[in-house]
Amino acid sequence: MDMANSNGMSRRALLGVFAATAVTAAPTFSKAAGFLRGSGDVRRIAMYSGRTGESINTIYWIEGEYIKEALAEINHFWRDWRTDQVLNIDTRTIDITAAAHTLLDSNEPYMLLSGYRSPKTNAMLRSRSRGVAKNSLHLKGQAADLRLKSRSVGQIYKAACACKAGGVGKYSGSNFVHMDCGTVRTWGS
Template identity: 70%
Template sequence: MGDGTGATDMKKQSSTGMTRRGLLRAFAATAVTTAPVYANAAGFLRGNAGDVRHIAMYSGRTGERIDTIYWIDGEYIGEAVKEINVFMRDWRTSEAVQIDLRTIDIMAASLNLMDTSEPYMLLSGYRSPQTNAMLRSKSRGVARNSLHMRGQAADLRINGRSTTQIANAALSCRAGGVGRYPGSNFVHMDCGQVRSWRG
């Protein structure tokens, strides 16, 4: 729920934010895993393994699912990114914003590193200020200036992976903030400063 900005047990790993080089290393270290629906593009994917990025998620709140390639050959695919923005909207208010592409890249790289065909369950993407204030009134773990309100964070889980496995994958990207919440069974990822914490 939070983004670690106020956590006293936060372990700061670096004073720098996410770097493109760090993300490229993460993508280079992973094999592109594609769903059967992309079988027709197998030849293209084999020839451009570093230039295809894929994300798959579902929402228990709305029942919606998304499974898309959003980057091909060095270019973001506008329509796919728009779908991701809508999917990651504040489901309580239906407000959507531009999700920071760096956050989407961190999520996709982490998913690839876990070598799973399971999608993420998205618990929280963009949060309106009203939603953030409401959640903050109910939990000390919600930051006042949460990166969720900027479209720069996501709270995620994968049924077949533990919070430790998900967090370790995200941490290996060295590309932003990673918070592990084992009690609530989710991991927070954002494109802020490189840091980690346990909630």
């Protein structure tokens, strides 16, 4: 196992970042998927929810094919826990979160704070915070708010940014990172 450097990424993960970012002619999203290649053509996601007490640790993609049953499990896990509404989560978002997790070289599952949000939940959160977008990608199943106990917000943010595959927001005060499959952009402090 490689030793982790001061920003929480292993030497192997950093070399992977440099190799993957050398491919600049490919479409943006392929960069995130590129971080997931080379591991036996298998993609896995591991998360838990402090809100529901549920956890998920599943292989959702094998040798070029998404696994329908695993995606259904992910959709249920990422549901709006306040309303119990389920939406199909955009696989690009799942891939981005998995790619960032791979770069962090951590066996710890993410804590999912927010995946899909129903319009009712989003409106309620907007009434409580200026940081909630009216047309949030959470409403489309295209975003996730995540944290890891073993990594800082800054480390998770850097790993997600290295994927160059969507929006990445750093919420240091609230101790989470937002990842989505929208246009490539960054924000936060």
